Amino acid sequence: MPPEAELPAALAAARDYPALRWMGSKLRLLPFLHETFAALDFDRAIDAFSGSGCVAYLLKCMGKQVLANDAMRVAVTMAEALVVNERERIGAERIDRLAALPGNPEGFITRTFAGIFFTPADLAFLDAVWDELDRDPGLPRAPILAALARAAIKRQPRGVFTVAGDPEHMKDGRRDLRLDLRQQFRENAALVDRRVFASGRDHETRFGEVFDLEGRAADLVYLDPPYVPRADDNCYVKRYHFVEGLVTRWRAPEARIREDSKVKKLVKRKSPFGSRRSAPAAFDRLFAAFPGATLVLSYSANGWPDLDELVAMMRRHRPRIEVERCAHRYSFGTHGGVAAARRETEEYLVVGR
Numbered sequence: 001m002p003p004e005a006e007l008p009a010a011l012a013a014a015r016d017y018p019a020l021r022w023m024g025s026k027l028r029l030l031p032f033l034h035e036t037f038a039a040l041d042f043d044r045a046i047d048a049f050s051g052s053g054c055v056a057y058l059l060k061c062m063g064k065q066v067l068a069n070d071a072m073r074v075a076v077t078m079a080e081a082l083v084v085n086e087r088e089r090i091g092a093e094r095i096d097r098l099a100a101l102p103g104n105p106e107g108f109i110t111r112t113f114a115g116i117f118f119t120p121a122d123l124a125f126l127d128a129v130w131d132e133l134d135r136d137p138g139l140p141r142a143p144i145l146a147a148l149a150r151a152a153i154k155r156q157p158r159g160v161f162t163v164a165g166d167p168e169h170m171k172d173g174r175r176d177l178r179l180d181l182r183q184q185f186r187e188n189a190a191l192v193d194r195r196v197f198a199s200g201r202d203h204e205t206r207f208g209e210v211f212d213l214e215g216r217a218a219d220l221v222y223l224d225p226p227y228v229p230r231a232d233d234n235c236y237v238k239r240y241h242f243v244e245g246l247v248t249r250w251r252a253p254e255a256r257i258r259e260d261s262k263v264k265k266l267v268k269r270k271s272p273f274g275s276r277r278s279a280p281a282a283f284d285r286l287f288a289a290f291p292g293a294t295l296v297l298s299y300s301a302n303g304w305p306d307l308d309e310l311v312a313m314m315r316r317h318r319p320r321i322e323v324e325r326c327a328h329r330y331s332f333g334t335h336g337g338v339a340a341a342r343r344e345t346e347e348y349l350v351v352g353r
Contacts, residue, residue, distance in 0.1 A: 014058035021159025022052035042219035053078040081146035089193040101128040122181040151184035161242040164262035227303030295352040318352030
Protein backbone atom coordinates (compact mmCIF):
# COMPACT_ATOMS: atom_id res chain seq x y z
CA MET A 1 0.00 0.00 0.00
CA PRO A 2 1.51 3.40 -0.97
CA PRO A 3 1.84 6.18 1.60
CA GLU A 4 -1.37 8.12 2.32
CA ALA A 5 -0.13 11.11 0.30
CA GLU A 6 0.16 8.90 -2.80
CA LEU A 7 -3.30 7.34 -2.57
CA PRO A 8 -5.95 8.32 -5.14
CA ALA A 9 -8.03 11.14 -3.67
CA ALA A 10 -11.26 9.12 -3.64
CA LEU A 11 -9.65 6.22 -1.80
CA ALA A 12 -7.92 8.50 0.72
CA ALA A 13 -11.27 10.15 1.50
CA ALA A 14 -13.14 6.85 1.75
CA ARG A 15 -10.60 5.37 4.15
CA ASP A 16 -11.65 8.06 6.65
CA TYR A 17 -15.16 6.64 6.75
CA PRO A 18 -16.40 6.18 10.36
CA ALA A 19 -15.69 2.48 10.77
CA LEU A 20 -18.16 0.17 12.50
CA ARG A 21 -17.35 -3.11 14.19
CA TRP A 22 -19.59 -4.74 11.62
CA MET A 23 -19.48 -8.38 10.68
CA GLY A 24 -17.91 -8.65 7.21
CA SER A 25 -17.08 -4.93 6.93
CA LYS A 26 -15.03 -4.15 3.83
CA LEU A 27 -13.35 -1.03 5.21
CA ARG A 28 -9.88 -2.61 5.22
CA LEU A 29 -10.52 -3.94 1.71
CA LEU A 30 -11.36 -0.55 0.19
CA PRO A 31 -8.00 -0.33 -1.67
CA PHE A 32 -8.74 -3.71 -3.29
CA LEU A 33 -12.25 -2.59 -4.21
CA HIS A 34 -11.12 0.81 -5.46
CA GLU A 35 -8.58 -0.77 -7.80
CA THR A 36 -11.28 -3.00 -9.29
CA PHE A 37 -13.93 -0.26 -9.55
CA ALA A 38 -11.44 2.18 -11.12
CA ALA A 39 -10.82 -0.26 -13.98
CA LEU A 40 -14.53 -0.48 -14.84
CA ASP A 41 -16.62 1.96 -16.88
CA PHE A 42 -19.76 2.92 -14.95
CA ASP A 43 -21.63 5.92 -13.57
CA ARG A 44 -24.69 4.61 -11.67
CA ALA A 45 -24.05 2.00 -9.00
CA ILE A 46 -26.14 -0.07 -6.62
CA ASP A 47 -24.63 -1.30 -3.36
CA ALA A 48 -27.18 -4.05 -2.86
CA PHE A 49 -26.10 -5.13 0.66
CA SER A 50 -24.67 -1.88 1.99
CA GLY A 51 -23.91 -3.04 5.57
CA SER A 52 -21.55 -0.64 7.33
CA GLY A 53 -21.84 1.75 4.37
CA CYS A 54 -18.15 2.08 3.59
CA VAL A 55 -18.35 0.73 0.02
CA ALA A 56 -21.29 2.98 -0.90
CA TYR A 57 -19.27 5.86 0.56
CA LEU A 58 -16.25 4.86 -1.56
CA LEU A 59 -18.44 4.89 -4.67
CA LYS A 60 -19.72 8.35 -3.71
CA CYS A 61 -16.11 9.52 -3.23
CA MET A 62 -15.38 8.23 -6.74
CA GLY A 63 -18.10 10.51 -8.14
CA LYS A 64 -20.60 7.75 -8.86
CA GLN A 65 -24.36 8.00 -8.33
CA VAL A 66 -25.20 5.47 -5.61
CA LEU A 67 -28.24 3.57 -4.42
CA ALA A 68 -27.47 1.90 -1.06
CA ASN A 69 -29.83 -0.91 -0.10
CA ASP A 70 -29.92 -3.09 2.99
CA ALA A 71 -32.35 -5.22 4.99
CA MET A 72 -31.09 -3.66 8.26
CA ARG A 73 -32.44 -0.24 9.20
CA VAL A 74 -29.25 0.69 11.04
CA ALA A 75 -27.29 0.12 7.81
CA VAL A 76 -29.72 2.30 5.86
CA THR A 77 -29.40 5.00 8.54
CA MET A 78 -25.61 5.05 8.15
CA ALA A 79 -25.98 5.42 4.38
CA GLU A 80 -28.59 8.16 4.76
CA ALA A 81 -26.23 10.10 7.03
CA LEU A 82 -23.08 9.77 4.93
CA VAL A 83 -24.00 8.80 1.37
CA VAL A 84 -27.34 10.42 0.58
CA ASN A 85 -26.70 13.37 2.88
CA GLU A 86 -24.76 16.04 0.99
CA ARG A 87 -24.72 18.93 3.44
CA GLU A 88 -26.77 18.44 6.63
CA ARG A 89 -24.63 18.42 9.77
CA ILE A 90 -25.53 18.26 13.44
CA GLY A 91 -23.27 21.18 14.30
CA ALA A 92 -21.13 21.79 17.38
CA GLU A 93 -23.80 23.76 19.22
CA ARG A 94 -26.44 21.04 18.79
CA ILE A 95 -23.95 18.32 19.68
CA ASP A 96 -23.21 20.12 22.95
CA ARG A 97 -26.91 20.60 23.67
CA LEU A 98 -27.82 16.97 22.96
CA ALA A 99 -24.85 15.62 24.93
CA ALA A 100 -25.92 17.73 27.94
CA LEU A 101 -29.58 16.67 27.97
CA PRO A 102 -30.89 15.50 31.35
CA GLY A 103 -31.59 11.79 31.04
CA ASN A 104 -35.08 10.33 30.94
CA PRO A 105 -35.06 7.48 33.51
CA GLU A 106 -38.68 6.59 32.67
CA GLY A 107 -38.23 6.12 28.94
CA PHE A 108 -38.86 2.99 26.86
CA ILE A 109 -35.17 2.18 26.32
CA THR A 110 -34.37 2.56 30.02
CA ARG A 111 -37.28 0.37 31.11
CA THR A 112 -36.72 -2.30 28.47
CA PHE A 113 -32.94 -2.74 28.61
CA ALA A 114 -32.20 -2.15 32.29
CA GLY A 115 -29.23 -4.23 33.43
CA ILE A 116 -28.51 -5.77 30.04
CA PHE A 117 -25.93 -3.77 28.04
CA PHE A 118 -25.48 -0.27 29.41
CA THR A 119 -25.67 1.67 32.67
CA PRO A 120 -28.94 3.35 33.73
CA ALA A 121 -27.41 6.73 32.91
CA ASP A 122 -26.45 5.57 29.39
CA LEU A 123 -29.95 4.24 28.71
CA ALA A 124 -31.60 7.39 30.09
CA PHE A 125 -29.40 9.45 27.74
CA LEU A 126 -30.59 7.45 24.71
CA ASP A 127 -34.19 8.06 25.75
CA ALA A 128 -33.50 11.78 26.17
CA VAL A 129 -32.05 12.12 22.67
CA TRP A 130 -35.03 10.29 21.22
CA ASP A 131 -37.39 12.58 23.17
CA GLU A 132 -35.67 15.52 21.43
CA LEU A 133 -35.99 13.87 18.01
CA ASP A 134 -39.70 13.34 18.63
CA ARG A 135 -40.15 16.92 19.86
CA ASP A 136 -38.23 18.66 17.08
CA PRO A 137 -38.72 17.25 13.55
CA GLY A 138 -36.22 19.80 12.23
CA LEU A 139 -33.25 18.05 13.80
CA PRO A 140 -30.86 16.29 11.37
CA ARG A 141 -32.21 12.84 12.19
CA ALA A 142 -29.97 10.55 10.14
CA PRO A 143 -26.64 12.02 11.33
CA ILE A 144 -27.82 12.01 14.97
CA LEU A 145 -29.03 8.41 14.78
CA ALA A 146 -25.89 7.29 12.94
CA ALA A 147 -23.78 8.84 15.71
CA LEU A 148 -25.92 7.18 18.41
CA ALA A 149 -25.68 3.77 16.74
CA ARG A 150 -21.92 4.00 16.30
CA ALA A 151 -21.53 5.18 19.90
CA ALA A 152 -23.52 2.20 21.18
CA ILE A 153 -21.48 -0.29 19.12
CA LYS A 154 -18.18 1.20 20.28
CA ARG A 155 -19.33 1.19 23.91
CA GLN A 156 -20.32 -2.48 23.74
CA PRO A 157 -17.59 -5.14 24.24
CA ARG A 158 -16.82 -6.84 20.90
CA GLY A 159 -19.39 -4.54 19.27
CA VAL A 160 -22.19 -7.12 19.33
CA PHE A 161 -25.29 -7.50 21.48
CA THR A 162 -25.48 -11.21 22.21
CA VAL A 163 -24.42 -11.54 25.87
CA ALA A 164 -26.68 -10.57 28.79
CA GLY A 165 -25.57 -9.68 32.29
CA ASP A 166 -23.73 -6.96 34.15
CA PRO A 167 -23.03 -4.07 31.72
CA GLU A 168 -19.43 -4.00 32.99
CA HIS A 169 -18.93 -7.70 32.22
CA MET A 170 -16.18 -8.45 29.72
CA LYS A 171 -14.85 -4.89 29.67
CA ASP A 172 -11.10 -4.84 29.26
CA GLY A 173 -10.05 -1.26 29.97
CA ARG A 174 -10.09 0.03 26.39
CA ARG A 175 -10.89 3.73 26.06
CA ASP A 176 -14.05 3.03 24.06
CA LEU A 177 -15.38 1.00 26.98
CA ARG A 178 -14.45 3.62 29.58
CA LEU A 179 -16.34 6.45 27.88
CA ASP A 180 -20.03 6.74 28.71
CA LEU A 181 -22.57 7.08 25.91
CA ARG A 182 -22.73 10.87 26.23
CA GLN A 183 -19.01 11.10 25.59
CA GLN A 184 -19.19 8.53 22.81
CA PHE A 185 -22.06 10.41 21.18
CA ARG A 186 -20.19 13.70 21.35
CA GLU A 187 -17.14 12.22 19.61
CA ASN A 188 -19.10 10.23 17.05
CA ALA A 189 -21.43 13.10 16.16
CA ALA A 190 -18.42 15.31 15.45
CA LEU A 191 -16.86 12.51 13.37
CA VAL A 192 -20.03 12.02 11.31
CA ASP A 193 -20.20 15.78 10.69
CA ARG A 194 -16.60 15.80 9.44
CA ARG A 195 -17.31 13.04 6.93
CA VAL A 196 -20.36 14.67 5.30
CA PHE A 197 -19.51 16.12 1.88
CA ALA A 198 -21.29 17.28 -1.26
CA SER A 199 -20.67 15.19 -4.37
CA GLY A 200 -23.23 16.97 -6.54
CA ARG A 201 -25.04 13.68 -7.28
CA ASP A 202 -28.49 12.47 -6.28
CA HIS A 203 -27.96 9.39 -4.12
CA GLU A 204 -30.61 7.13 -2.66
CA THR A 205 -31.11 4.65 0.15
CA ARG A 206 -33.61 1.86 0.36
CA PHE A 207 -34.61 -0.46 3.18
CA GLY A 208 -35.60 -3.93 2.02
CA GLU A 209 -34.62 -7.26 0.56
CA VAL A 210 -32.34 -7.28 -2.44
CA PHE A 211 -34.84 -9.08 -4.66
CA ASP A 212 -37.23 -6.14 -4.39
CA LEU A 213 -34.66 -4.32 -6.56
CA GLU A 214 -34.89 -6.83 -9.43
CA GLY A 215 -34.72 -5.02 -12.76
CA ARG A 216 -33.54 -1.73 -11.25
CA ALA A 217 -31.38 0.07 -13.80
CA ALA A 218 -27.69 0.50 -12.97
CA ASP A 219 -24.34 0.33 -14.71
CA LEU A 220 -22.72 -1.61 -11.86
CA VAL A 221 -24.16 -3.64 -9.00
CA TYR A 222 -21.90 -4.43 -6.06
CA LEU A 223 -22.97 -7.60 -4.25
CA ASP A 224 -21.79 -8.43 -0.74
CA PRO A 225 -24.43 -10.88 0.49
CA PRO A 226 -24.14 -12.54 3.89
CA TYR A 227 -21.58 -15.31 3.49
CA VAL A 228 -23.08 -18.72 4.11
CA PRO A 229 -20.69 -19.78 6.90
CA ARG A 230 -19.20 -23.22 7.29
CA ALA A 231 -19.94 -22.91 11.03
CA ASP A 232 -22.14 -20.69 13.22
CA ASP A 233 -24.60 -18.45 11.32
CA ASN A 234 -24.70 -15.15 9.44
CA CYS A 235 -27.62 -13.50 11.27
CA TYR A 236 -27.00 -9.76 11.52
CA VAL A 237 -30.23 -9.15 13.43
CA LYS A 238 -29.01 -11.43 16.23
CA ARG A 239 -25.72 -9.56 16.60
CA TYR A 240 -26.92 -5.97 16.13
CA HIS A 241 -30.51 -6.09 17.35
CA PHE A 242 -30.00 -3.27 19.87
CA VAL A 243 -28.86 -0.68 17.31
CA GLU A 244 -31.35 -2.04 14.76
CA GLY A 245 -34.12 -1.18 17.22
CA LEU A 246 -32.45 2.01 18.43
CA VAL A 247 -32.61 3.81 15.06
CA THR A 248 -36.44 3.67 15.16
CA ARG A 249 -36.87 3.49 18.98
CA TRP A 250 -38.26 -0.01 18.32
CA ARG A 251 -41.22 1.45 16.39
CA ALA A 252 -40.56 -0.14 12.99
CA PRO A 253 -42.92 -3.01 12.12
CA GLU A 254 -40.09 -5.55 12.09
CA ALA A 255 -38.56 -4.31 15.40
CA ARG A 256 -40.52 -6.82 17.46
CA ILE A 257 -38.77 -7.84 20.67
CA ARG A 258 -38.72 -11.50 21.64
CA GLU A 259 -39.93 -11.51 25.23
CA ASP A 260 -38.28 -14.90 25.82
CA SER A 261 -34.85 -13.40 25.11
CA LYS A 262 -32.60 -12.29 27.97
CA VAL A 263 -31.01 -9.63 25.75
CA LYS A 264 -34.32 -8.60 24.12
CA LYS A 265 -33.44 -9.84 20.66
CA LEU A 266 -35.68 -9.00 17.75
CA VAL A 267 -37.72 -11.63 15.98
CA LYS A 268 -35.43 -13.27 13.45
CA ARG A 269 -35.90 -12.44 9.78
CA LYS A 270 -35.57 -15.16 7.20
CA SER A 271 -32.91 -14.80 4.53
CA PRO A 272 -32.39 -17.08 1.54
CA PHE A 273 -28.64 -16.62 2.11
CA GLY A 274 -28.90 -18.11 5.59
CA SER A 275 -28.64 -21.81 4.79
CA ARG A 276 -26.99 -24.23 2.40
CA ARG A 277 -30.39 -25.45 1.30
CA SER A 278 -31.60 -22.10 -0.03
CA ALA A 279 -28.38 -20.21 -0.86
CA PRO A 280 -27.56 -21.69 -4.32
CA ALA A 281 -30.95 -20.72 -5.77
CA ALA A 282 -30.66 -17.30 -4.12
CA PHE A 283 -27.27 -16.65 -5.73
CA ASP A 284 -28.54 -17.75 -9.14
CA ARG A 285 -31.53 -15.41 -8.84
CA LEU A 286 -29.25 -12.61 -7.65
CA PHE A 287 -27.01 -12.91 -10.71
CA ALA A 288 -30.08 -12.70 -12.97
CA ALA A 289 -31.68 -9.77 -11.14
CA PHE A 290 -29.88 -6.86 -12.84
CA PRO A 291 -29.73 -7.44 -16.61
CA GLY A 292 -27.23 -5.27 -18.41
CA ALA A 293 -25.30 -4.25 -15.30
CA THR A 294 -21.73 -5.23 -14.51
CA LEU A 295 -21.75 -7.41 -11.39
CA VAL A 296 -19.03 -7.23 -8.76
CA LEU A 297 -19.42 -9.94 -6.13
CA SER A 298 -17.43 -9.89 -2.90
CA TYR A 299 -16.93 -13.31 -1.42
CA SER A 300 -14.61 -15.12 0.95
CA ALA A 301 -12.83 -18.44 0.91
CA ASN A 302 -14.56 -19.02 4.27
CA GLY A 303 -17.99 -18.87 2.65
CA TRP A 304 -20.13 -21.39 0.88
CA PRO A 305 -20.78 -22.17 -2.00
CA ASP A 306 -17.21 -22.51 -3.20
CA LEU A 307 -15.72 -20.08 -5.69
CA ASP A 308 -15.92 -22.48 -8.64
CA GLU A 309 -19.64 -23.00 -8.07
CA LEU A 310 -20.28 -19.26 -7.79
CA VAL A 311 -18.35 -18.58 -10.99
CA ALA A 312 -20.30 -21.29 -12.81
CA MET A 313 -23.57 -19.77 -11.61
CA MET A 314 -22.61 -16.25 -12.65
CA ARG A 315 -21.42 -17.50 -16.04
CA ARG A 316 -25.00 -18.48 -16.83
CA HIS A 317 -25.88 -14.78 -16.75
CA ARG A 318 -22.66 -12.99 -17.71
CA PRO A 319 -20.41 -14.29 -20.52
CA ARG A 320 -17.21 -12.64 -19.28
CA ILE A 321 -15.99 -13.49 -15.78
CA GLU A 322 -12.85 -12.28 -14.02
CA VAL A 323 -11.75 -13.18 -10.50
CA GLU A 324 -9.52 -10.92 -8.42
CA ARG A 325 -7.98 -12.23 -5.18
CA CYS A 326 -6.72 -10.56 -2.03
CA ALA A 327 -5.37 -12.05 1.21
CA HIS A 328 -7.32 -10.73 4.18
CA ARG A 329 -7.58 -11.12 7.93
CA TYR A 330 -10.90 -10.41 9.58
CA SER A 331 -10.52 -8.77 12.99
CA PHE A 332 -14.14 -9.28 14.08
CA GLY A 333 -14.41 -11.12 17.38
CA THR A 334 -11.82 -11.86 20.04
CA HIS A 335 -11.93 -15.61 20.49
CA GLY A 336 -8.92 -17.81 19.85
CA GLY A 337 -8.60 -21.32 18.49
CA VAL A 338 -10.61 -22.39 15.48
CA ALA A 339 -12.54 -19.11 15.27
CA ALA A 340 -9.29 -17.14 15.09
CA ALA A 341 -7.97 -19.42 12.36
CA ARG A 342 -11.11 -18.79 10.31
CA ARG A 343 -10.33 -15.06 10.29
CA GLU A 344 -7.32 -15.73 8.04
CA THR A 345 -8.84 -16.00 4.57
CA GLU A 346 -8.72 -15.02 0.95
CA GLU A 347 -11.19 -12.49 -0.45
CA TYR A 348 -12.51 -12.68 -3.98
CA LEU A 349 -14.02 -10.11 -6.30
CA VAL A 350 -15.92 -11.91 -9.05
CA VAL A 351 -16.60 -9.47 -11.90
CA GLY A 352 -19.24 -10.44 -14.43
CA ARG A 353 -19.85 -8.50 -17.65
